[in-house]
Amino acid sequence: MNYTYSPGWTTAVREVIIGATPDEGGTRRISYRIGGEQDLPFIGSSGHKPLIAFEICDDPAIWPEVVRCACTKLIDRPADWAAYADTVLRADLIRINLTSTKRRNFSDFDGVIKTVKSILAATSLPLLIEGSADLEIDSEVYQRCGEAGQGERLVLGTAEAARYRSVAAAAIAYGHCVIAQSPIDVNLAKQLNILLREAGVADDRIIIDPYTGALGYGFEYTYSTMERIRFAALKGDMDLAMPLISAPSDSLTVKEVRESVYSHEAAIAWEVATSVAAALAGAVILVVRHPGSVPPLKEAIDTLWTEKEGV
Amino acid sequence: MALKALDIYKLLPKKNCKECGDQTCLTFAMKLAQGKGEPDACPYLDDNAKAVLGASTRPPIQKITIGMGSRAFTVGEEFVFYRHEKTYYHQPGIVYLISDMDTEESIREVARQVRENCLTRIGIDLLLNGVAVRADSGSGEQFSRAVRIVSEGGDLPLVLIAPDPAVMEKALEICGNYAPVIGPVTPDNVTEFCEFARKYGVTLVLKGDDLPGLATLSEKCLSQKVQNLMLDLSGSSGRYVREATLTRQLALSREVTAFGYPVFMDASESGLSGVVTGIAKFASVIVTPPLQKPEMDAALVMRQNIYTDPQKPIQITPGLYRIGTPGKDDLVFLTVNFSLTYFTLQGYLEATRRSCWLLIVDTEGMSVLTAVAAGKLNEFVIKDAITLFKLADEVNHKTLIIPGYASPLSGRIEEVSGWNVIVGPRDAAEIASFIEEELKV
Ligand code: B12
Ligand code: SF4
Numbered sequence: 001m002n003y004t005y006s007p008g009w010t011t012a013v014r015e016v017i018i019g020a021t022p023d024e025g026g027t028r029r030i031s032y033r034i035g036g037e038q039d040l041p042f043i044g045s046s047g048h049k050p051l052i053a054f055e056i057c058d059d060p061a062i063w064p065e066v067v068r069c070a071c072t073k074l075i076d077r078p079a080d081w082a083a084y085a086d087t088v089l090r091a092d093l094i095r096i097n098l099t100s101t102k103r104r105n106f107s108d109f110d111g112v113i114k115t116v117k118s119i120l121a122a123t124s125l126p127l128l129i130e131g132s133a134d135l136e137i138d139s140e141v142y143q144r145c146g147e148a149g150q151g152e153r154l155v156l157g158t159a160e161a162a163r164y165r166s167v168a169a170a171a172i173a174y175g176h177c178v179i180a181q182s183p184i185d186v187n188l189a190k191q192l193n194i195l196l197r198e199a200g201v202a203d204d205r206i207i208i209d210p211y212t213g214a215l216g217y218g219f220e221y222t223y224s225t226m227e228r229i230r231f232a233a234l235k236g237d238m239d240l241a242m243p244l245i246s247a248p249s250d251s252l253t254v255k256e257v258r259e260s261v262y263s264h265e266a267a268i269a270w271e272v273a274t275s276v277a278a279a280l281a282g283a284v285i286l287v288v289r290h291p292g293s294v295p296p297l298k299e300a301i302d303t304l305w306t307e308k309e310g311v
Numbered sequence: 312m313a314l315k316a317l318d319i320y321k322l323l324p325k326k327n328c329k330e331c332g333d334q335t336c337l338t339f340a341m342k343l344a345q346g347k348g349e350p351d352a353c354p355y356l357d358d359n360a361k362a363v364l365g366a367s368t369r370p371p372i373q374k375i376t377i378g379m380g381s382r383a384f385t386v387g388e389e390f391v392f393y394r395h396e397k398t399y400y401h402q403p404g405i406v407y408l409i410s411d412m413d414t415e416e417s418i419r420e421v422a423r424q425v426r427e428n429c430l431t432r433i434g435i436d437l438l439l440n441g442v443a444v445r446a447d448s449g450s451g452e453q454f455s456r457a458v459r460i461v462s463e464g465g466d467l468p469l470v471l472i473a474p475d476p477a478v479m480e481k482a483l484e485i486c487g488n489y490a491p492v493i494g495p496v497t498p499d500n501v502t503e504f505c506e507f508a509r510k511y512g513v514t515l516v517l518k519g520d521d522l523p524g525l526a527t528l529s530e531k532c533l534s535q536k537v538q539n540l541m542l543d544l545s546g547s548s549g550r551y552v553r554e555a556t557l558t559r560q561l562a563l564s565r566e567v568t569a570f571g572y573p574v575f576m577d578a579s580e581s582g583l584s585g586v587v588t589g590i591a592k593f594a595s596v597i598v599t600p601p602l603q604k605p606e607m608d609a610a611l612v613m614r615q616n617i618y619t620d621p622q623k624p625i626q627i628t629p630g631l632y633r634i635g636t637p638g639k640d641d642l643v644f645l646t647v648n649f650s651l652t653y654f655t656l657q658g659y660l661e662a663t664r665r666s667c668w669l670l671i672v673d674t675e676g677m678s679v680l681t682a683v684a685a686g687k688l689n690e691f692v693i694k695d696a697i698t699l700f701k702l703a704d705e706v707n708h709k710t711l712i713i714p715g716y717a718s719p720l721s722g723r724i725e726e727v728s729g730w731n732v733i734v735g736p737r738d739a740a741e742i743a744s745f746i747e748e749e750l751k752v
Contacts, residue, residue, distance in 0.1 A: 003522050003567065005560040042552045183684075215609065216432065217651060218678075220616040223591070224395040231393070255655065255740070256608060266605035269583060273609040276584045277617075280552065280591045300584035303548045 009234040012038040012046065013241050014204050018093070018177055019126025020153040028152060029124040032092070034207075034284045035243035039234070041282050042304050049305050050279050052297055053128055053287045054091035055247070056081045058115045059100035064252040066267045067289045078115050079122035086123040089294040094119065095128035095155075095287055101141055102133055109140055116148045128155040128179070128287075131167070138166035146170030155179060155207060161192050168199040179245060181209040184221045186228045190239045206242045207285065214250035215274045222246070223281045230282035246283035248274035252290065268292040276300050314364075316344040322360040323353065330354055346370045346390065371563045373572045375514050375539050377404060377441065377596070378468025379489045384440050386595035387573035392563055395621050402618040403594045404440030405586065405610060406470050407601045408579055410447045411457035418460045421601055425467055430611050433625055433650040437611040443598045444482070446473035451481035458482040462489070470494075470516075470598060476503035487511035492596060494518060494575070495543055501528060505535040514539040516575045522554060529569040541596065542570065545577035548588045555593045586610045590617055624676035625650040631700040635666030639707040642667045642752070644735070645693065646714060647674040647682050659739040663746060668706065672696040679716045690720060690727040697728055714739075 013035040020026025037047030057063050060075045074081035078096060085091045096119055098112055120127065127149065132141040142156060143166070157179030159167040164180070171178045178201055182188035189208050196206055210225045226244055233241035251257065251270040260266035271293040275286040279301060288297060320340035331352040333339035342348040343364065350356060350364035374388035386401045409421050422442055430437040442461045446454040454473055461467060462485055469491040473479045479493060487507070494516025496504045508515050515532060517540055519525030525542055532540055544554045555574055561567040573595030578585030582599070583606040589597040590613050602610060619625060629648045634657065646656050648671050660667060672692050674682035682688035693711075697703070709730045713721060715737030724732050736745045746752060 003526075003557055003561060005557055005564070005566070007560070040556060042549055043556055216612040216616065219613075220394075220619050220621065223617065224393070224621055227393050228395055255658075256612070258740075260605055260608075262603070262605050265603060266608070269603070269605040269609040273583060273587045273606075273613050276587045277591050277613060280588060296582075296584065300548070300581070303581060303584075304552060304588070306547055306549045 007234075009039060010236045011234055011238065011241055012036060013230070013233050013243055015048075016177060016204055016207060016243055018128075018153055018155050020151055024153070026152040027120070027124065028126050031126060031153065037230075037234075037282075037284075040230070041280055048284065050284045050286060050301050051092035052275075052294060052301065053093035053095045053285055054085035054089055054291070054294060055095040055097055055128075055130075055249070055287050055289050056085065057097040057099040058112065059098075059103065062099050062102065064249070064267070064289065066252060066257065066263045067291075070264060070267075070291055079118040082119045083122040085291075085294075086125050089291055090298070091294055092125070093128060093285065094123055094125050095130060097130040098132065098141065098145075101131060101137060106132070106134075106137060109144055112141065113144050113148050116145055120149060120152065126155075127152065128157065128285075130157050130179075133158075135163050135166075138163055139169070142166045142170035143173070146174035146176055149176065150174045153177065157181065158209065159192065159196060161188065161195065164192065164195060165199060168196055168201050171205060172200050177205045177207060179207050179209050180242075181211055184211050184213060184218070184225050186210075186225055186232065186240070189225075189229055190232075190237070193239050193242065203238070203242065207245050208240070208242045209245045209247070212246045212248045212250065212274065212278060214254045215248070215270050216256060217250065217254055219248075219251075219274060219277070223277060226278065226281035226283060243285070244278075244283045245285040245287065246275065246278035247287035248278065249287070249289055264290070264292060268296065272297050272300065276304075279304065314344060316341045319343050319364065322356075322363060324355040324357075326355060328355075369571075371565055371571055372559075373538065373540070374401075375541065375573055375595075377490060377492055377514060380466055382438075382440070382466045382468060383490065384468060389593075390563070392559060394617060398620040398622065399618050401595065402614050403576075403590060404468065404596045405614070406441040406443045406468075406596055406598045407439060408443045408445060408577075408598050409457065409461070410445050411450075411454045412447050413457070415460055418457055422461050422464065422467060424601060426464060428607065430608050432612065432615060433654045434627075435615070435625075437615055439607070439611075441468035441470060443470035443472060446471075446475070446478050446482075449475070449478065451475075451478045454478050455481040455485055458485050462486045465489075468492075470596065474500055476500050476507075479504070479507065483507060483511055483513070487513060490514070492516055492541060492575070494541075496528065496532070498524075498528065501531055502535075505532055505537045508532075508537040508539065509535075512539070514541060516541045516543050517572075518543040518545075522558065522570075526567060526569040529572065533569075540572045541575040542572050543575045543577070544594075545575070548581050548585055551576060551585075551588060552592050559593045582606070583610060587613055590614045626676035627653050627671065629671045629673040629696065629700075631702060631705065632669040632671060633666070634660045634669055637666040637668050637705075639705070641665075641706070642712060642746070642750075643670055643702065643706060643708075643710065644668065644712045645670045645672065645717075647672060647677060647679050647688055649674065649676050649678045649682075652678050656739045656742075659742045663743045665746070668702075670696060670700065670702060670711070679714045683717055683719065688717060688720070690723040693720075693724050694728040697730065 015036045019028040019031035154176040257266045323336040495518035558570040562570040576589040576594040674687040721732040
């Protein structure tokens, strides 16, 4: 006798393609399909394996201290840092956080674009670009990033309810995907997806970021929100049937990590623990910042993914 | 399948004699339907009613207590699949594994870690739960030696892992009466282990080759009147997640009552990520080799997060709190009644080694930023708290220091309450330097 249980799912999560190979009009050596799940995380035979993105930045001043120590030689050289994440850490994706744009009175748009281009040249992995956080400069930042990566199917972020038009416009104009972030709430996630659709972003270009509260500081809300989004999607809510991304970067700055005598071990443990739980709740892109987090997280995802066929 | 209240009512004697403690047979039936009562409370059930109700009104997942005394822990008795449906009730025990081949010192050291390690977060002590002893030697003497060393303290709940009944018996002679969990129970040793369960009242961990094999074992134990069972779903994390998900669904829907028992997980191969997988996905006992301190902390905090009741954030009572022994001239800080905020802030205030007042206002358990965003922290709430907790009677001045994240409220607080406001730093870690450098007191 074989046991089965049918929770009454009707819908699959949408597939989103990120990155573009030469065949697809880009220059990446690989492109990924994410999403496509027809059941709960790691159950059933559908969907695509979660990916690990390593996040770097172009201005390390606001980067977590513990990561600055772990990446000392690379911290001021984003292109080399990206190459290292690709060839040494073997991350699946690279995310560049344009922290320089978050400085007051930022105006060096040319510099930022140079950085983006140098990273595109330094790694042939698909790229996520985390842009500015200021309405005033959003338009210019996203337009120029979008243009610099035309054809590459970048993932641009972050769209929020209060400021999504610039990201959306750049994604539409240059054929990229968008990360839609809302503060840990199913309904807000849904509303933002609707806003993006109305702005012209195709549903299969949206990735939901329900915001990852730090472990010990609100992570349980994130965990349940992810489960609820996934549940709603499988039950047929097409406004929520987009793949989920989780970036547990807040966990790197909590007291328990900052004040630990084993700060690197703590950073890795907290990042990996949060990422694994996020994957179990439904996240399919896991973004980490500490280089030591990539290998154990990769192994964890591999073991969760193995023997996926049949129970 | 779960019985509805009316179906249960039909099986009851309908005497309305109140001996079960309920006013009527119907209210008793409603209670049973919610899994909240024991059928045995009614002394007049006939055999048929007992048989039907016994299987279907106990909680969908059996409740089991492991160990004795202050460190004993209870698992099972869960009602939901997703934590957001209600809450998860009984957090999994994290149990450190030792081998009976380990040296006496190393066994003592692991027992000491389990006994003494304690991470205090938001006023709650997060502890490890017990020790698992595995019989790698194959010798009953060797096994019981290791078990004796761990049992010396007489406090830690035990998991005994030895498939050979002869070896197991040696250990049970030492600790059988302290409610350990024992296993693995397989078709080969099930008869002897059921014997142990009846003699000592221990809990059995059932290990089948696959889920059907596991169900057969579980039914076999029940037919031998052994009901304290756990299901061993160890294996690769992927297989674990699938089996744990499926058994949880089938147990909750009561489609397969043979799966209505807490889950046992051996995470010794997968380390921290395995432990996290067990915490998130329904494990009740997780066995792992001793973890490094940072990993242990992460696991304990993850468990605390996942097992927090989603309907009510952990809160503390609003009021005027004292840090140290403050006097009339000391500083007054304001914050919200979210436990996490309070305990974080308290830690940093104590570290300044100066006495002060802490006015805690009711934001329904929301953090500062969340409460500001939701409008729960506002000038009126603050004014009311000042009056209610008689702040003016305790201090000689009229100055409040508010959290940095509440800065947009500062003007309105001054207007409405008549108190002066100083905006503090956003991060409580900076409070000491703020007091010295900004306030210069
Ligand atoms: C978990 C969380 C939630 C939980 C609630 C948790 C809770 N019990 O409060 C949930 C999911 C319910 C939630 C809901 C909302 N949230 Co929310 N949430 C968070 C999150 C991730 C963490 C908050 C937290 O627990 N912090 C930890 C505690 C300890 O921090 P704290 O209270 O601020 O205390 C610190 C300092 O303030 C300081 N401090 C405290 N007291 C004092 C006193 C003095 C004198 C001083 C000097 C310092 C000081 O010390 C502490 C340690 O440094 C934050 C994001 C983030 N990273 O902060 C968003 C966040 C606060 N939420 C946000 C929003 C918008 C909301 C919602 C309005 C969204 C919605 N769904 O409608 C709702 C509002 C609630 C409602 N309407 O029901 C925004 C706020 C935006 C803004 N800048 O105003 C944030 C920043 C997320 C974001 N980036 O968009 N949220
Ligand atoms: S004890 Fe039995 S008969 Fe009496 S009221 Fe309760 S259920 Fe009815």
